[in-house]
Amino acid sequence: MKDLFVQQVGGKHVNTHKQESLIQHHVNLSSYSTYEIGGKAKYLAAPETIEELKTVLEYARQEKLTPFLFGMGSNILFPDEPKDQMLFISLKELREMKIDDKGWFVSAGIPMSHLALIGLSSGTSDYDFCFLLPGTLGAGIYMNAKYYNRQICDILDTALYIDMNDPEFKVQSIHVDTCDYSYKNSIFMKNNWIIVGGYLKHPDYEALAKGMKEISRLEKIVEYKNPSQLPNFFKYYTTLAKTWAEENNGVVPESFDNVVKDRGSKFHFDYPSCGSVFKNNYDFGEPMGKVVDRLNMRGTVYGGASISAWHGNMIVNQGKAKAKDIIYLVEQVKHSVNEAFGFVPEEELIIVDSKS
Ligand SMILES: Cc1cc2nc3c(=O)[nH]c(=O)nc-3n(C[C@H](O)[C@H](O)[C@H](O)COP(=O)(O)OP(=O)(O)OC[C@H]3O[C@@H](n4cnc5c(N)ncnc54)[C@H](O)[C@@H]3O)c2cc1C
Structure with a gap:
């Protein structure tokens, strides 16, 4: 406890020792992204609780760093040379799940695929x-x-x-009906808010409690590796589903099989x-995907990246792609679509x- 130092910032006590212990330095962002692309981040944190997240946000405010929030990195292209002033914060370690008097609470870091398994083991196909x-x-x-x-x-x-502009970083709530949801759009995309979790719908809480317990037991027997690498992600969740089916004298449901095939x-x-x-x-x-196909752009290669040979709307890393290779192909598609069809596709x- 010798080096514990308590600092007064803006009227609040901030434990700088605790702050520092949550920050990692010079971390390869490539292992936090399913693109497996990204240079070294000067600052990165992966808080495990909301309190830790608040501590990290205080640190960013104090050190005048710009927080960049993300989850599993499956929809992000990190830069080859990240900005020094950015503090990258992954929420994938926020993994609490509970049933309380308000319903079924699931933390922001729980993988969506996990919810499908809990749905399966609690008797609903909603997930x-x-x-x-x-x-x-x-x-x-x-x-x-x-x-x-x-x-x-x-x-x-x-x-x-949490509203990042709130000096107290209070946790606030918003009902789904007021989230302005539409196709790939929401109120969250228009505000500087960090989602820390949500209450989800479930038709049967008793079955849900059993299902959560069941999947938590299976998690301990199936090997888990970094899910930001897609083959690991695929193997982990298909094995969990298969193991559940074997133990329940059944086969993996057709809807799951169809997803695997698709x-x-x-x-x-x-x-x-x-x-x-x-x-x-x-x-x-x-x-x-069809629009890109009409332009015969599947398979176009640039540097270490290519437009997927199997799906026109995917650009893949063939092994050694840099962010700049992906960006080049993104711009090529935008330009070609605009020339041919008169609109610039939105990323x-x-x-x-x-x-x-
Ligand atoms: C092979 C493959 C197939 C895919 N198929 C689909 C599909 O069928 N449908 C689909 O919708 N998507 C699909 N995606 C994209 C991806 O699954 C989704 O975009 C997913 O929501 C990204 O989750 P993530 O945790 O990886 O987010 P990240 O990539 O880490 O972040 C994405 C964005 O969300 C923001 N964000 C992340 N977490 C938070 C938070 N807690 N609070 C506030 N902002 C946050 C980040 O700032 C960033 O802007 C696919 C991706 C891959 C690799």
Whole structure:
């Protein structure tokens, strides 16, 4: 306890020893992104509790760093040279889950695919669409992640968030009906808010409690490796589903199998990527994959990156891609689509600013 130092900042006591212990330095962002791309971050934190998150935010405020919040990095392109003043904060270690008097609370860092397994073991198919959907619940709430006709706003009741402009970093709540949800859009994308978790809907809390216990037991027997590497993510969740099925004298449900086949046919987990690069333009009337196909751009290579040979709306890292290679192809697609069809597609992928 010798080096413990308590500092007064803005009328509050801040334990700088605790702050420092939560900050890692010179961390490779590539291991925090499913693109497996990104240079060294000068500052990175992965808080495990809301209190730790608040401590990290205080640190950023005090040191005049710009916080950049993320989850599993499955929709982000990190820069080859990150800015020195950025504090990268991954919420993937915020993994609390409980049933309380308000309902079923799930922390922001819980993977969406996990919810599908809990749904499976608690007798509801409401969460099937989350199976093998990469990323954390926090990001799903942020951008209304979807799979075909099901989206996160269908299962959310209330989101809990911290407004980064609030001097106290209080946790506030907002009901799903006032989150301005639409296709890949929400109130969270228009504000400087951090989602720390949410209350989710479930038809049967007794079954849910049993299901949560069951999956938590299976988690301990299935090997877990960094889920930001897509083959690990795929293996972990398909093994969990198979193990559950074996123990329950059954087979993996057809809806889960269909997801494996559908995503497998697009080679989603074979190359590092961030899934779809562009949002669909519903006014144009064709999904972006088809639009890119019409331009015969599948398979276009630049540096270590290529437009996927199996899905026109994915740009993959073939092994040694840099962020600049991906950005080049993104710009190529935007330019070609604009020339041919008269609109500039909007990125779904979040491209983080580089130092230069
Ligand atoms: C192979 C593959 C297939 C995919 N398929 C689909 C699909 O079918 N449907 C779909 O919707 N998406 C899909 N995606 C994209 C990805 O799954 C989603 O965008 C997911 O929501 C990202 O989660 P994440 O935790 O990785 O977020 P990150 O990539 O870490 O972050 C994405 C954005 O969310 C913000 N954010 C993250 N967490 C929070 C938080 N707690 N509070 C506030 N802001 C936050 C970040 O600032 C960033 O802007 C796919 C990705 C891959 C790699």
